[in-house]
Amino acid sequence: AQxxxxxxxxxxxxxxxxxxxxxxxxxSENNYYLFWYKQxxxxxxxxxxxxxxxxxxxxxxxxxSVNFQKAAKSFSLKISDSQLGDTAMYFCxxxxxxxxLTFGQGTxxxxxx
Amino acid sequence: xxxxxxxPKFRVLKTGQSMTLxxxxxxxxxxxxxxxxxxxxxxxxxxxxxGEGTTAKxxxxxxxxxxxxxxxxxxxxxxxxxxxxxxVYFCASSISGLNxxxxxxxxxxxxxx
Numbered sequence: 001a002q003x004x005x006x007x008x009x010x011x012x013x014x015x016x017x018x019x020x021x022x023x024x025x026x027x028s029e030n031n032y033y034l035f036w037y038k039q040x041x042x043x044x045x046x047x048x049x050x051x052x053x054x055x056x057x058x059x060x061x062x063x064x065s066v067n068f069q070k071a072a073k074s075f076s077l078k079i080s081d082s083q084l085g086d087t088a089m090y091f092c093x094x095x096x097x098x099x100x101l102t103f104g105q106g107t108x109x110x111x112x113x
Numbered sequence: 114x115x116x117x118x119x120x121p122k123f124r125v126l127k128t129g130q131s132m133t134l135x136x137x138x139x140x141x142x143x144x145x146x147x148x149x150x151x152x153x154x155x156x157x158x159x160x161x162x163x164g165e166g167t168t169a170k171x172x173x174x175x176x177x178x179x180x181x182x183x184x185x186x187x188x189x190x191x192x193x194x195x196x197x198x199x200x201v202y203f204c205a206s207s208i209s210g211l212n213x214x215x216x217x218x219x220x221x222x223x224x225x226x
Contacts, residue, residue, distance in 0.1 A: 093156075
């Protein structure tokens with residue numbers, strides 16, 4: 001079974017600054033994906049970024065990028081130029097066969113003006 | 114373009130009552146999933162389906178049943194609700210599982226008293 005751990009229950013950052021959210025996982029599988037999802041107060045689950053485990057290059061999506069360390073089983077999310085709209089709960093997730101996801105506990109991110 | 118629609122959005126049940134949550138997707142996706150979200154625990158997979166007429170157990174299936182009689186619909190049933198089933202329930206779908214992103218519904222908040 002897979003486990004996903006987010007060790008930071010809450011984080012805060014000033015607008016326009018950079019913040020990094022941590023995530024570690026444990027698995028014996030070789031073929032998997034990793035994801036970061038954002039959940040704003042509206043409760044909607046929004047995909048932020050995803051990383052294929054077989055790709056060494058770190059994924060980026062505009063202001064969002066990941067630091068994927070496969071040997072260390074670490075998958076952190078960096079948000080650059082933070083905006084007020086980035087305030088949300090962020091979930092790290094591990095994806096395996098049939099698209100089943102295992103989620104971490106979540107990190108509440110607050111962006112202050 | 115509706116995407117994934119969950120019905121109802123809110124529901125209050127008494128212990129022992131039954132109910133069915135409906136998930137409908139209009140994207141012709143093969144895979145569908147039911148998750149529950151509890152505070153401090155992220156989302157956990159209840160049941161999933163890899164195609165019309167198929168269902169399989171996830172991480173926390175006890176107390177729930179599902180059916181996928183039509184490709185576009187995935188029903189989650191509670192035969193005898195318990196307070197431990199108070200949660201927010203999310204339905205999701207994807208085209209083909211592992212290497213395609215999940216599309217989530219907006220969730221159903223269920224309270225069992």
